[in-house]
Amino acid sequence: MNEKIESNMTESAPSLRERFRQYVHKMKSYEETVGVLYYDLRTQAPKEAVEGRAEVIGTLSTELFKLSTSEELGQYLSELSEPELWQQLDEVDRKLVEELKKEYDRSKKIPAEMYQEYVTLTSKAESVWEEAKEASDFARFQPYLEKIVAFNQRFVELWGYEGHPYNTLLDTYEPGLTVDQLDEVFGVVRERAVPLVAEIARQHQPQRDFLYSGFDEEQQKAFSTYILKEIGFSFRAGRLDASAHPFAIGLNLGDVRITTKYLPNDITFSLFSSIHEGGHALYEQNISSKLAGTPLCTGTSMAIHESQSRYWENKVGRSLSFWKKHYGKLQEMFPDAFGSVSLETFYKAINVVEPSLIRIEADELTYNLHIMIRYELEKALIGGELEVKDLPQAWNAKYEEYLGITPPNDAKGVLQDVHWSGGSFGYFPSYSLGNMYAAQLMHTMKQQIPDYEAHIEAGELHVLKDWLTAHIYQHGKLLTPGELIERITGQSLDPAYLVDYLDEKYRQVYSLES
Amino acid sequence: MNEKIESNMTESAPSLRERFRQYVHKMKSYEETVGVLYYDLRTQAPKEAVEGRAEVIGTLSTELFKLSTSEELGQYLSELSEPELWQQLDEVDRKLVEELKKEYDRSKKIPAEMYQEYVTLTSKAESVWEEAKEASDFARFQPYLEKIVAFNQRFVELWGYEGHPYNTLLDTYEPGLTVDQLDEVFGVVRERAVPLVAEIARQHQPQRDFLYSGFDEEQQKAFSTYILKEIGFSFRAGRLDASAHPFAIGLNLGDVRITTKYLPNDITFSLFSSIHEGGHALYEQNISSKLAGTPLCTGTSMAIHESQSRYWENKVGRSLSFWKKHYGKLQEMFPDAFGSVSLETFYKAINVVEPSLIRIEADELTYNLHIMIRYELEKALIGGELEVKDLPQAWNAKYEEYLGITPPNDAKGVLQDVHWSGGSFGYFPSYSLGNMYAAQLMHTMKQQIPDYEAHIEAGELHVLKDWLTAHIYQHGKLLTPGELIERITGQSLDPAYLVDYLDEKYRQVYSLES
Known part of the structure; x- marks a missing residue:
C-alpha cells in the first residue's frame, strides 16, 4: 500500500x-x-x-x-x-x-498459446531434424518444416511488414535490413564471385596434405591458446574449452568463453575456429563497462558480430603478414608436420578455394555462395513462391548453378544446417553480411592505421584490437549496425569491398591474371 | 477466470x-x-x-x-x-x-526484512572473516560474529525451542537431535578418545615422509579417477574437477560432481579428499529415480551424508584390506615415492594420529575432538553462557584441555573455519555424528555381508555400495536419520561403535596394549 x-x-x-x-x-x-x-x-x-x-x-x-x-x-x-x-x-x-x-x-x-505451441514444435523439430539428417531423409523432416514455415508466415502477418514479408524476419537479426538491399549485394557477389570460383576450379590445387597429418590434442590446445593471447583474448576474463561444435558466449563482461574442437587429423579446424570464436570474444570482452548488466552489453547485430569473427579469422588469420610472425612458432610446436614446409606453401594451403557441399567447411570465397543459396531459398519459402516439399530439388539446382556441384543426398544437401529446425529464418544472410562488413571495415582500417600490415607482421595486433574497440566494441548495442558502419566508413554497406578483396587475394594465391 | x-x-x-x-x-x-x-x-x-x-x-x-x-x-x-x-x-x-x-x-x-538483513550481514561477514583470518585478528571479526549470534538467538526465539535453545539449531541439520543426546555421545568420546590421543602422543611416530615427496598433478588426477571408479562413482553421471576446497554437489540424479585439490607435495590430500567426496557422491548418485526432481532427492541429513563420506574415506579408504588390493597400483603409478615402501609402512603412515591445530587436516581419531570443542563453544554462545569477546580464550583453553596444544594465533585457532561467518550454528556436530553413524553402520554391514573384509581385499566394493544403496542411498530423504539408523541397525545412535572401532584400530596401528 x-x-x-x-x-x-x-x-x-x-x-x-x-x-x-x-x-x-x-x-x-x-x-x-x-x-x-x-x-x-x-x-x-x-x-x-x-x-x-x-x-x-x-x-x-x-x-x-x-x-x-x-x-x-x-x-x-x-x-x-x-x-x-x-x-x-x-x-x-x-x-x-x-x-x-x-x-x-x-x-x-504473438498470442501466448501460439508462442508456446511454436516453442514446443521447434524443440521437437530439432530432434526430428537430427534423425532425418542421420537417415538422410528429408521426407521425415518435411511436415515439421512446413509447420515452422507456416508459423513464421503467421508471425510476419502479426508483426506486420513493409515490402517483402521476409523483411520482417531479416530485421530480427539485422535491424533495418531489407530484401532489396540483399538482392543488390548478393547480385554483386553472384556476378563476381561465381565466375572467379569457376575459374579457380579449373586450376591446379596447391599442396596441403601436411595440414591433415597427425596432431596431438594438447599441442593443438597450446597453439590455440598461444594465438588467442596474441590476438588479445583475455584469459582473466574468459576460457577456451572443447565442444562438439565451436561457439562463443559472452556471459558477463568478465566472462566471455569460447570453444573449439581438436580433430586429430586436421590442425586447421581448431586453429581457425579458435581465431573465429576469439574474434567474437574480443567484441564481447571490450564493451564499455557502462553497459554492463544490461541487454546492450553485447554486439549490435549478428552481422557485425560475424564481421569480427571473420575479420580475425580470415582477414588477419589467413593473411601472409600474420603468418610471417607466427609460422615459426607453429613449426616449432609441430615439427613433423611443418618442419619442411615453407611459409609460402603453408599460406597457399590455408587459402585453398574449392567448391564443396558443406557450408561450415567452405573456404572464405565460396562461403558466400552457400549463404546466397540459403537466402534465395528462405526468401522464396517465406514469400510463398517455393513449397517445402520442393525444397530439396531447389537446393540441389542452386548448388549446381552457383558451385557446379550437386549433393549426392539430403544429409549433404538441404539437411545439413540446424537453423531451419529452430525456425531461424533471416539468420543466414548475417554470415555474408559479416564478410562484407569485415572487408569494408578493413578498407578503412588500412587508411586510418599507418603501417597496418607492418603491425601485423610485427605481431602488434593490439593496434588492430584497440582500433576496433574504439570504433566498434566499446559501443555494444548503443549504435545500430547502420549507424556504426556509416560513422566508421563514411558510407553504408557496400559489397564491392568484399569482392574486390576476394578477387585480389585469390588471384594472387592462384596466380591468375587480373 | x-x-x-x-x-x-x-x-x-x-x-x-x-x-x-x-x-x-x-x-x-x-x-x-x-x-x-x-x-x-x-x-x-x-x-x-x-x-x-x-x-x-x-x-x-x-x-x-x-x-x-x-x-x-x-x-x-x-x-x-x-x-x-x-x-x-x-x-x-x-x-x-x-x-x-x-x-x-x-x-x-522470520520477518522478511529481518531475513534480508541477516543475509546481507552474513555475506559481508564472510569477507570480513577472510580478512580477519588473513591478518589473524579476531577483533576485526568480533562485531560481526556478535551480531550473527544475536540473530541466531532471535531466530531460535521466533522458531521456539524445547529444552536448550541450541536444540532448534541442531534440528536444522539433524532432525530431532538434542543437546542431551549430544552431551551424552560426546561424553563417551571424551572419556575414551582423549586418553587414547594422549597415549598415542607419547609414542614414536611411524615413517611417513614418502607421502610428502613430489607428485605430478596429472598422475594424481589419474589415481583419484582410478580409485573413484573402483568405489563405484559413475563418470557417466558425474565429474571430478579441481577447486580451492574440495566439495561434492548433487545437481540432478545424472549429474553429481566432486572436486579435489592436487598438492604437489602431498598425495594424501587429493587421494583422501577424492574418496571422501566420492562417498558423498555415491549417496547422491544412487537415490531412487522416483524422487528425481524433488527436494527429497538428496541425503536425509548432514550427518548421514557425512557418515557416507567418512565411511568410504576412513573405514574403507584407510583400511589395510583396501590397500592390499590397490597399493600395487599406487606403487606402479608413483614408483619414486612408493617403490621401496612396504604396504605395512604405507598403511601406518596414512593412519598417523597426531594432535594438531587445524580441523580439516586432522586424522580420523582427533577429528572428533576438534568437533567436540566447537560443539561446546557453540552451545555456550547460543545459550548465552559465553560471550563472543571471550571466544578466542575459550577456544584455546579447550584445545589445551582436549588435545594438549594451544594455537599460536587466531588464524590457526578460532578463525580457521568459515562456518560461523555464514551463521551455520548447529552444523559442526554433524561431522562427528557422521563418524558415529559410519561405525555403527559398518558394524551391521559386517554382520550382514558374509566375507565383508574379503570383498574389500578382492576389490569387490560394489558389494558395499549395493548394500548401502539398498539400505540408505535409494531412500533419499524419505526416511529420517533416526528411522534409517533404527531400521538398519535395530537401535538408535550409539557412540560406542565409534570409540570401539577407533580403540581397536589405533591400538593395533601403534601396537598399544588393549
Missing part, C-alpha cells in the same frame, strides 16, 4: 528509472544464468545430466520470457517513454527503453 | 497434486541452477567473472527463497494437508508436503 501511495504522490524519474534498471538487471541475470547452464551442458556436463538439464534450461528460459513480456515491464517502458521522463534519461537508458520496447511489442503481438 | 471456476467446481486431488508437483519441480530447477552456477564459479569461471556472477547467484537464490515462502506454496501445503486429499497422496507426496511445510513454517516465522 505504501508503495502505491508513494508511486502516486512522490514518484520522480530517478526512482522509476532505478526500479527499471533493477528489473533489467534481473532479466540480464536470467540470461547470464541460461548462458552458464548452456555452456556447462555443451562443454562438460556428464552424459546422464543432459535430459534433466535441458528441462531446467527450459524452465529458466520461460521465466526470462515472462520477464520480458510482463505487465510490469510494459508499465516501465510506457512511463519512461513519456516526454517528461524521457528528457531526464541518459543515452544508455533511452537505448534500453527503445530496445526492450521493440522486443516487448513484438512478443506481445 | 476459467481456472478459478474450475478450481471451485471440479478440483480434485490429482490435479491439485499435479500443480503442486510442477511447483516443486520448478523450485528444484532453481536449486539445480544455483548449483551449476556455484560449481562453475568454484571450478572454472575466470577471475573477472566472479563479482558479476556472485550477484547473479544472489538474484537466483532470492527467487528460490521467494518460491519456498510464497502464498501459492502455502496454499498447496494447507490444501494437501486436509484429511480428504492427504489420504489420496502417496508416500512421496506426503513426505514432500511434510518437508516443505516444515521449511515453510520456519521461514514464515
Whole structure:
C-alpha cells in the first residue's frame, strides 16, 4: 500500500528509472544464468545430466520470457517513454527503453498459446531434424518444416511488414535490413564471385596434405591458446574449452568463453575456429563497462558480430603478414608436420578455394555462395513462391548453378544446417553480411592505421584490437549496425569491398591474371 | 477466470497434486541452477567473472527463497494437508508436503526484512572473516560474529525451542537431535578418545615422509579417477574437477560432481579428499529415480551424508584390506615415492594420529575432538553462557584441555573455519555424528555381508555400495536419520561403535596394549 501511495504522490524519474534498471538487471541475470547452464551442458556436463538439464534450461528460459513480456515491464517502458521522463534519461537508458520496447511489442503481438505451441514444435523439430539428417531423409523432416514455415508466415502477418514479408524476419537479426538491399549485394557477389570460383576450379590445387597429418590434442590446445593471447583474448576474463561444435558466449563482461574442437587429423579446424570464436570474444570482452548488466552489453547485430569473427579469422588469420610472425612458432610446436614446409606453401594451403557441399567447411570465397543459396531459398519459402516439399530439388539446382556441384543426398544437401529446425529464418544472410562488413571495415582500417600490415607482421595486433574497440566494441548495442558502419566508413554497406578483396587475394594465391 | 471456476467446481486431488508437483519441480530447477552456477564459479569461471556472477547467484537464490515462502506454496501445503486429499497422496507426496511445510513454517516465522538483513550481514561477514583470518585478528571479526549470534538467538526465539535453545539449531541439520543426546555421545568420546590421543602422543611416530615427496598433478588426477571408479562413482553421471576446497554437489540424479585439490607435495590430500567426496557422491548418485526432481532427492541429513563420506574415506579408504588390493597400483603409478615402501609402512603412515591445530587436516581419531570443542563453544554462545569477546580464550583453553596444544594465533585457532561467518550454528556436530553413524553402520554391514573384509581385499566394493544403496542411498530423504539408523541397525545412535572401532584400530596401528 505504501508503495502505491508513494508511486502516486512522490514518484520522480530517478526512482522509476532505478526500479527499471533493477528489473533489467534481473532479466540480464536470467540470461547470464541460461548462458552458464548452456555452456556447462555443451562443454562438460556428464552424459546422464543432459535430459534433466535441458528441462531446467527450459524452465529458466520461460521465466526470462515472462520477464520480458510482463505487465510490469510494459508499465516501465510506457512511463519512461513519456516526454517528461524521457528528457531526464541518459543515452544508455533511452537505448534500453527503445530496445526492450521493440522486443516487448513484438512478443506481445504473438498470442501466448501460439508462442508456446511454436516453442514446443521447434524443440521437437530439432530432434526430428537430427534423425532425418542421420537417415538422410528429408521426407521425415518435411511436415515439421512446413509447420515452422507456416508459423513464421503467421508471425510476419502479426508483426506486420513493409515490402517483402521476409523483411520482417531479416530485421530480427539485422535491424533495418531489407530484401532489396540483399538482392543488390548478393547480385554483386553472384556476378563476381561465381565466375572467379569457376575459374579457380579449373586450376591446379596447391599442396596441403601436411595440414591433415597427425596432431596431438594438447599441442593443438597450446597453439590455440598461444594465438588467442596474441590476438588479445583475455584469459582473466574468459576460457577456451572443447565442444562438439565451436561457439562463443559472452556471459558477463568478465566472462566471455569460447570453444573449439581438436580433430586429430586436421590442425586447421581448431586453429581457425579458435581465431573465429576469439574474434567474437574480443567484441564481447571490450564493451564499455557502462553497459554492463544490461541487454546492450553485447554486439549490435549478428552481422557485425560475424564481421569480427571473420575479420580475425580470415582477414588477419589467413593473411601472409600474420603468418610471417607466427609460422615459426607453429613449426616449432609441430615439427613433423611443418618442419619442411615453407611459409609460402603453408599460406597457399590455408587459402585453398574449392567448391564443396558443406557450408561450415567452405573456404572464405565460396562461403558466400552457400549463404546466397540459403537466402534465395528462405526468401522464396517465406514469400510463398517455393513449397517445402520442393525444397530439396531447389537446393540441389542452386548448388549446381552457383558451385557446379550437386549433393549426392539430403544429409549433404538441404539437411545439413540446424537453423531451419529452430525456425531461424533471416539468420543466414548475417554470415555474408559479416564478410562484407569485415572487408569494408578493413578498407578503412588500412587508411586510418599507418603501417597496418607492418603491425601485423610485427605481431602488434593490439593496434588492430584497440582500433576496433574504439570504433566498434566499446559501443555494444548503443549504435545500430547502420549507424556504426556509416560513422566508421563514411558510407553504408557496400559489397564491392568484399569482392574486390576476394578477387585480389585469390588471384594472387592462384596466380591468375587480373 | 476459467481456472478459478474450475478450481471451485471440479478440483480434485490429482490435479491439485499435479500443480503442486510442477511447483516443486520448478523450485528444484532453481536449486539445480544455483548449483551449476556455484560449481562453475568454484571450478572454472575466470577471475573477472566472479563479482558479476556472485550477484547473479544472489538474484537466483532470492527467487528460490521467494518460491519456498510464497502464498501459492502455502496454499498447496494447507490444501494437501486436509484429511480428504492427504489420504489420496502417496508416500512421496506426503513426505514432500511434510518437508516443505516444515521449511515453510520456519521461514514464515522470520520477518522478511529481518531475513534480508541477516543475509546481507552474513555475506559481508564472510569477507570480513577472510580478512580477519588473513591478518589473524579476531577483533576485526568480533562485531560481526556478535551480531550473527544475536540473530541466531532471535531466530531460535521466533522458531521456539524445547529444552536448550541450541536444540532448534541442531534440528536444522539433524532432525530431532538434542543437546542431551549430544552431551551424552560426546561424553563417551571424551572419556575414551582423549586418553587414547594422549597415549598415542607419547609414542614414536611411524615413517611417513614418502607421502610428502613430489607428485605430478596429472598422475594424481589419474589415481583419484582410478580409485573413484573402483568405489563405484559413475563418470557417466558425474565429474571430478579441481577447486580451492574440495566439495561434492548433487545437481540432478545424472549429474553429481566432486572436486579435489592436487598438492604437489602431498598425495594424501587429493587421494583422501577424492574418496571422501566420492562417498558423498555415491549417496547422491544412487537415490531412487522416483524422487528425481524433488527436494527429497538428496541425503536425509548432514550427518548421514557425512557418515557416507567418512565411511568410504576412513573405514574403507584407510583400511589395510583396501590397500592390499590397490597399493600395487599406487606403487606402479608413483614408483619414486612408493617403490621401496612396504604396504605395512604405507598403511601406518596414512593412519598417523597426531594432535594438531587445524580441523580439516586432522586424522580420523582427533577429528572428533576438534568437533567436540566447537560443539561446546557453540552451545555456550547460543545459550548465552559465553560471550563472543571471550571466544578466542575459550577456544584455546579447550584445545589445551582436549588435545594438549594451544594455537599460536587466531588464524590457526578460532578463525580457521568459515562456518560461523555464514551463521551455520548447529552444523559442526554433524561431522562427528557422521563418524558415529559410519561405525555403527559398518558394524551391521559386517554382520550382514558374509566375507565383508574379503570383498574389500578382492576389490569387490560394489558389494558395499549395493548394500548401502539398498539400505540408505535409494531412500533419499524419505526416511529420517533416526528411522534409517533404527531400521538398519535395530537401535538408535550409539557412540560406542565409534570409540570401539577407533580403540581397536589405533591400538593395533601403534601396537598399544588393549
